[in-house]
Amino acid sequence: MIHPDIVPEPNERVWWFIVSGNQILFAKEPANAEIPFLTSNEVPGADIEYTAKIGTYRDAPAFMLMQATPELSLPGYHWQPLRNALGFVDPNVFALGGRACQIQHFLGTHQFCGRCGSHTVQSRDELAVICPECEFTCYPRISPCIIVAIYRDVENTREVLLARGFRHPEGMFSVLAGFVESGESLEECLRREVREEANVEVTDIRYVTSQIWPFPHSLMAGFIARYAGGELALDPSELIEGGWFALDQLPQTPPSGTIASHLIATVKAEVNASS
Numbered sequence: 001m002i003h004p005d006i007v008p009e010p011n012e013r014v015w016w017f018i019v020s021g022n023q024i025l026f027a028k029e030p031a032n033a034e035i036p037f038l039t040s041n042e043v044p045g046a047d048i049e050y051t052a053k054i055g056t057y058r059d060a061p062a063f064m065l066m067q068a069t070p071e072l073s074l075p076g077y078h079w080q081p082l083r084n085a086l087g088f089v090d091p092n093v094f095a096l097g098g099r100a101c102q103i104q105h106f107l108g109t110h111q112f113c114g115r116c117g118s119h120t121v122q123s124r125d126e127l128a129v130i131c132p133e134c135e136f137t138c139y140p141r142i143s144p145c146i147i148v149a150i151y152r153d154v155e156n157t158r159e160v161l162l163a164r165g166f167r168h169p170e171g172m173f174s175v176l177a178g179f180v181e182s183g184e185s186l187e188e189c190l191r192r193e194v195r196e197e198a199n200v201e202v203t204d205i206r207y208v209t210s211q212i213w214p215f216p217h218s219l220m221a222g223f224i225a226r227y228a229g230g231e232l233a234l235d236p237s238e239l240i241e242g243g244w245f246a247l248d249q250l251p252q253t254p255p256s257g258t259i260a261s262h263l264i265a266t267v268k269a270e271v272n273a274s275s
């Protein structure tokens with residue numbers, strides 16, 4: 001649980017996830033410690049906007065510290081966008097860093113009450129902002145997405161459906177994904193997204209895993225599903241190119257550490273297990 005009410009004990013060494021402007025203070029040499037492990041009096045206290053205990057890492061407490069501007073400097077550390085750390089840092093560091101960035105995004109975008117427009121105040125009891133005028137309490141927004149690796153067997157070859165969206169660099173293909181709409185189940189979302197984006201129908205939908213995607217506040221629910229019909233036709237408003245790729249002839253795909261990579265690996269592992 002996130003605890004804005006807890007501060008480190010005097011002389012207690014804790015992990016610090018120091019965030020400012022969508023960046024995080026990471027070690028220049030990640031082999032040692034990826035983030036600062038210091039007592040609070042060792043952290044230069046400049047311009048602190050918010051602190052909270054956000055979890056535990058390597059059996060020690062982890063705290064976030066939010067700064068208005070990235071002016072804090074610590075020898076051996078530098079500011080980095082969290083996204084750059086994906087696949088390089090320990091997955092637990094990425095998850096806690098994502099939590100810190102999401103909290104920062106939440107506080108930065110909820111300074112005014114959505115009901116009456118008054119200035120909100122930060123709650124110290126829980127992660128929330130409260131309107132002192134109308135008492136409206138607002139909690140962080142989390143946006144669920146589905147992400148799915150769709151596969152089919154053509155003769156004795158298993159193929160997976162990959163596409164390149166506008167945000168993907170040249171040559172990088174991934175599995176399909178999309179945001180859950182209001183009033184929609186994950187399965188309904190999955191069927192709608194693959195219909196809209198690729199004009200295909202799927203069956204045998206199986207949940208695999210989930211991953212936070214703190215850009216800025218998504219939660220990815222990862223599935224694999226079997227192709228059930230339809231002529232592949234990509235939605236040109238979202239996807240530039242794509243198609244069916246044999247598992248042993250994949251193009252460049254997202255790096256390990258991403259849920260897309262995990263889903264593609266899951267499809268591969270099933271083929272290996274059955275052969």
Ligand SMILES: [Zn+2]
Pocket residue numbers: 113114115116117118131132133134135136
């Ligand atoms: Zn209000």
